[in-house]
Amino acid sequence: MNKKEQVLVDFRSLFDKLAWLNKNKMEVSLQGYQSSEVHCIEYIGKHVDANVTKLAEAFYMTRGAMSKVTRKLINKDLIESYQKPENKKEIYFRLTEQGQKVFTLHEELHEEFRQRDQVVFEEITDEQYDTMLRFIENYKQHLDTEINKLNHANNET
Template identity: 40%
Template sequence: MSYSELLLSQFAELFEKRDALDKLNSREILHNYGHSEIHCIHLIGKLEEPNVTKISLKLAMAKSSISRIVKKLLDNKDIESYQVECNKKEIYYKLTPKGQELFDEHLKIHSSGRSIDKKFFEEFDDNDSHIVSEFLSKYNKHLEVQIEKLK
């Protein structure tokens, strides 16, 4: 097996384990939601005057995909829509109490995971950390280029 194949295999395994760990750490309330739906809820709770355009830019997803997710979240009563007086054309979203609970649970999972992972990363010396950081930086740039090509 080549190193590139090995890395691809290890990344797939890493993402699967991270996802499994997040699900095990989360309360049942999040189990019926996909990754994109939870991150949509997260952005609605975080952004100022969140709308489909802002969310699609942040998640690097098509507006049509975000619109479908938003419709589902509206139907589930996780979010509600509103308009501002000075701009009746634009539709914005805010969390309902149920949506706020999902948002808070998502933050809790990330905070817990960060704390545990930070302890693990602190076991590495500066040289090893620098090498991994350089690799991840280059890989993130590669992914950004791929995302831009698909937009």
């Protein structure tokens, strides 16, 4: 296996281990909520004026699929919709009190996981961070380009 292949295999393994390690605590603490719901709540909690289009783009879902998720969250009283006085066409979302509780619990879990893993990050130099961040940004840009190509091709058919 060459180094490029090893990087991809190791990235996948790293994320699989992280997901496995965090999964039980997340499921127990956020019982009754699907992962897609929690991540939608997280996005809305961190972004002002979130709407279906922004959510769909962030999660690489169709607007129709995201509309179903947001309807479920509204029915569970986790988010509410609103409109701006100057724009009655667009519908935005914000967290309800219950949604804010889920958001806060999710953030606390992530902080707990960051603290658990802090020992690894203490050993990383600024130069190593810069190298990793450059690589990740380049790879993300490449994947964005490929996604855009695919979306463009699908829209032409």
